[in-house]
Amino acid sequence: MENPSADIPDSPLFKRRTLLRGGAVAGLASLVSAHSVFAAPHDAGPGGPEPSAEKLILTKFQDPLRIPRVLRPIERGGHDELTVRLRTAEVRVHSQMPAVRMWTYEGSYPGPTIETVRGRRLRIAWENELTGTIPVTAVDFGAPGGPSPDPLSNYPGTAGCQEVAGVAGLQPWAAVHLHGMLTGGGNDGWMENLIAPGDVQLSAYPNDQSATALWYHDHTHHVSRFSVYAGLAGLFVCRDEEEQALGLPRGRHEVPLILSDRNFDLDASGALTGRLVHKVEMVGTKLMRTHAAPYTLVNGVIWPYLDVDPRGYRLRIANTANSRIYRLMLLADGRPVPGALKIIGTDQGLLEAPLPLEGALNLSPGERADVLVDFSAFRGQALKLVNTMEGVVPGASSARNDLLEPDVMQFRVADRKPARFTPPTVLSSTFERMSHHDMPHDTAPRWVVLVGPGTANVPELWEMEEVTDAEAAGLTFPAAGIVQVKDADGMLTTLRRTAMDYDDGRAFTVAHDSVEIWKYLNLAASPHPMHIHLAHFQVLARDNYDVTGFDRTVRGTARPVAYLKAAALEPHEQGEKDVIRVGTAGEIRLGPNGTPGELVTVAVRFPAIGRGVHHCHMLEHEQHMVRPLVVSPADHLHAGHHAGTPH
Structure with a gap:
């Protein structure tokens, strides 16, 4: 499969006899x-x-x-x-x-x-x-x-x-x-x-x-x-x-x-x-x-x-x-x-x-x-x-x-006569910010919690699941792998860690062409750029949270992580994305809780099928802040199940 002659600086962008075919x-x-x-x-x-x-x-x-x-x-x-x-x-x-x-x-x-x-x-x-x-x-x-x-x-x-x-x-x-x-x-x-x-x-x-x-x-x-x-x-x-x-x-x-x-x-x-x-x-x-x-x-x-x-x-x-x-x-x-x-x-x-x-x-x-x-x-x-x-x-x-x-x-x-440039007022007529109508309303969000170094002295990525109120009532806090979050409306959500290491058996399994809400909660001092393969997403919100209730030794919250205020999305965060920074960038704050906790919420589309990963894109973190991700045809997820059979 030879390459075209692309080394010539003034060659056409596409040398194709049938460029307009189809x-x-x-x-x-x-x-x-x-x-x-x-x-x-x-x-x-x-x-x-x-x-x-x-x-x-x-x-x-x-x-x-x-x-x-x-x-x-x-x-x-x-x-x-x-x-x-x-x-x-x-x-x-x-x-x-x-x-x-x-x-x-x-x-x-x-x-x-x-x-x-x-x-x-x-x-x-x-x-x-x-x-x-x-x-x-x-x-x-x-x-x-x-x-x-x-x-x-x-x-x-x-x-x-x-x-x-x-x-x-x-x-x-x-x-x-x-x-x-x-x-x-x-x-x-x-x-x-x-x-x-x-x-x-x-x-x-x-x-x-x-x-x-x-x-x-x-x-x-x-x-x-x-x-x-x-x-x-x-x-x-x-x-x-x-x-x-x-x-x-x-x-x-x-x-x-x-x-x-x-x-x-x-x-x-x-x-x-x-x-x-x-x-x-x-x-x-x-x-x-x-x-x-x-x-x-x-x-x-x-x-x-x-x-x-x-x-x-x-x-x-x-x-x-x-x-x-x-x-x-x-x-x-x-x-x-x-x-x-x-x-x-x-x-x-x-x-x-x-x-x-x-x-x-x-x-x-x-x-x-x-x-x-x-x-x-x-x-x-x-x-x-x-x-x-x-x-x-x-x-x-x-x-x-x-x-x-x-x-x-x-x-x-150059010191020559300027050429004025006026940007287009409309760029993409096909791009739309996702609305309430586009969101899933019958499924719980995915939770990913980013945590500072544990016993292995590396930062960690925790996949979480929501715990029922009855289960939460039986817990004593702080407990390892348990995180409670109190949102802007005062609603309390209790989360339990389900996976952390790459080789942990469970994996997020997603239906093809579905839309899911993912919530990234950063409890660490470092920001983390999170990347999802096989998908693209829009950032819905960036919120600051008080994370001082997280016990870094026990590895769970002694008191809930609590909403502080909404933070603005930056201009380059308002389009279609595949990487999002979770955590404040470019601020110098000292102490064990120097960087404010952040909760970043994204709406993810899954147009591709197969096995991929989601991970932190700091490459020094990628080895240990990475988890498998599976996108499957929706009918495959339910094939062969009888009514009332758990799956």
């Missing part, structure tokens, strides 16, 4: 244009290189943003086909350091952007041609007394660290997951169905969902935090008629921003070697802090710059970092630009209308945002995209919060 792609003639292709930077602008934070060695804004090349499938009758090779490669991430050995898709990091048309069924052969052992050195460090005010993970090198056992010799097994694609369990990249070098994962994707940006990455069970860190990630873009008719910025004015963070080793002279280092802090009795690395990469380039015209741009932003939450702001002359970014789409497609973003754009790992920005008011200026935190001046560093170098990238706006 209703699935009728009316898409306007897509056959060079203007749809992500284009490379051009024309020098203002701004320039700057020194980075002390000890980080590299110069910021030294290298131009690299635009991943585009792969497009070729037609094979009633479906499209594509071959993507997993290859070991030497990748340049900064001009002042050696190339980095990485595991990649098609020899680049990130992998090529796969572009498709909605309604064209897609088959991808993921061919494993990886060689050698994993090109990552995994280390940890720690000292008694709690987290360091300036952890070693802020800096390159492995001094003061110990090697993590069992990582150096990892062989190149792989399992590719096309994150956000609504496909059956057999094609979802099940994390235990691994392919060895020389083998092929054959996946069929319906590719019949709204125009959006998905992403593909390795999903190998137990080691995805290392395999994705090694470079196995790339963007996937689906187009459709509705999106094309909007006249949104395209060509070189549509720019993917694929965010990640990395760390590297040093040689004896203190120079960067280009060897990837996965470094984490262990706190107290060997509790792992979430991973954070000092070098921010955009499209595989450390702190790049992009020359832009004084006009509107479309930014396709994806957070592909292991665990870092990016809280993004645009700065001009060192000050935030309110309303500079307008959200037009979320994980799973366009919103009904653009939504202004007055504060920061919070993207947790796995989340994507479709963003418009108008540079016409900044002719001849340089702007910065920065990562921020509450309580820290935007653009300032905070070593204790893993924000030693807050800059992400620089935009250099």
Whole structure:
């Protein structure tokens, strides 16, 4: 299955003799244009290189943003086909350091952007041609007394660290997951169905969902935090008629921003070697802090710059970092630009209308945002995209919060006549917020409780079931695995843990094409981005709860977790989603209950059938905060049962 000639920057988006054949792609003639292709930077602008934070060695804004090349499938009758090779490669991430050995898709990091048309069924052969052992050195460090005010993970090198056992010799097994694609369990990249070098994962994707940006990455069970860190990630873009008719910025004015963070080793002279280092802090009795690395990469380039015209741009932003939450702001002359970014789409497609973003754009790992920005008011200026935190001046560093170098990238706006851009007032006529009529009214919600570290010193994901009032009356509190919740109306719900570990026997079993309410309750200090395979959802509410009644030793509530107040949904949380952050992002609050408890309620649709998982998308948590999920045809769930027979 050969690939089309996608390396040529000005090649058409779709080279297909029968592009307009059949209703699935009728009316898409306007897509056959060079203007749809992500284009490379051009024309020098203002701004320039700057020194980075002390000890980080590299110069910021030294290298131009690299635009991943585009792969497009070729037609094979009633479906499209594509071959993507997993290859070991030497990748340049900064001009002042050696190339980095990485595991990649098609020899680049990130992998090529796969572009498709909605309604064209897609088959991808993921061919494993990886060689050698994993090109990552995994280390940890720690000292008694709690987290360091300036952890070693802020800096390159492995001094003061110990090697993590069992990582150096990892062989190149792989399992590719096309994150956000609504496909059956057999094609979802099940994390235990691994392919060895020389083998092929054959996946069929319906590719019949709204125009959006998905992403593909390795999903190998137990080691995805290392395999994705090694470079196995790339963007996937689906187009459709509705999106094309909007006249949104395209060509070189549509720019993917694929965010990640990395760390590297040093040689004896203190120079960067280009060897990837996965470094984490262990706190107290060997509790792992979430991973954070000092070098921010955009499209595989450390702190790049992009020359832009004084006009509107479309930014396709994806957070592909292991665990870092990016809280993004645009700065001009060192000050935030309110309303500079307008959200037009979320994980799973366009919103009904653009939504202004007055504060920061919070993207947790796995989340994507479709963003418009108008540079016409900044002719001849340089702007910065920065990562921020509450309580820290935007653009300032905070070593204790893993924000030693807050800059992400620089935009250099050309000094030429501006071209005014007016966003469409209506984006998607097919998107609708779910209403009371769309909700299930005869089934109890699913409850998932996120809990801080237990005896194994790892955070936990608890699946729960509601307990009857009679059963609750016989309980003594606190009791292990029992959580009581008092909602805004004062109603008390008692929950009992039914499963926690991946291998626990029970699994959520869901009827195909059903809608369910899932309630995520976070009792931990850390936020968690929760991802559901085989599904997409809308966020109904985000509420703050008092969680001080949870006894962390007994692992149950001594008094009910109680409603405090409603919290606002952010603009990028108001569309169709497949990842949602549960817990407050970007706030600095100390103490055992530093982060307020949150209850996030989502309405989930299940259009795909098979066995999948739901899990935290912080990859350092994925190994232990993951549970199986089964979506079955509704009639299969009840076949063969007689009236009155329990099932």
